[in-house]
Amino acid sequence: MLTLHRTDSTNPDFIQLVNLLDADLRIRDGEDHTFFAQFNKIAAIRHVVVAYFDGVPVGCGAVKAYTEEVGEIKRMYVRPEYRKQGIAGNILKELENWAAELNFKEVILETGQAQPEAIGLYSKSGYQIIPNYGQYAHVASSVCFRKAMNLG
Secondary structure, eight states, rough: EEEEEEOOOOHHHHHHHHHHHHHHHHHGGGGHHHHTTTTTTTOOOOOOOEEEEEEEEEEEEEEEESSSSSSEEEEEEEOOGGGGSHHHHHHHHHHHHHHHHHHHHHHEEEEEEEEEHHHHHHHHTEEEEOOGGGTTTTTTTTEEEEEEOOOO
């Protein structure tokens, strides 16, 4: 049975999952990994979701403030052996609910062209591709998305 747990970035299961994510991204991003890694520190993230399947930590994600009105989805990951079961979609929906509770009017995120699974997830979850923002503005391999929050 899948359960979602709201926590923060000090959660040991979240830290373990992020280490697996970073190992995967090191392979996918190749030479660009160091550039992206600098924007993915987890030390001060206060809004983390960890997914458990029968008590086993299998996935995670986080939302943090980008501006006062915009949240940024970060650190989305599901262990490979648990993919294609809707877990990432459930994590994403919980993060969206939390973002709305935090009064964010929209959420944004960045993923990479080397992550077609992520692009598919965000596209089917109602996210729209936007021009690359912030530190990703001139990064050809980045794909950025946004989604408005339903606040009422």
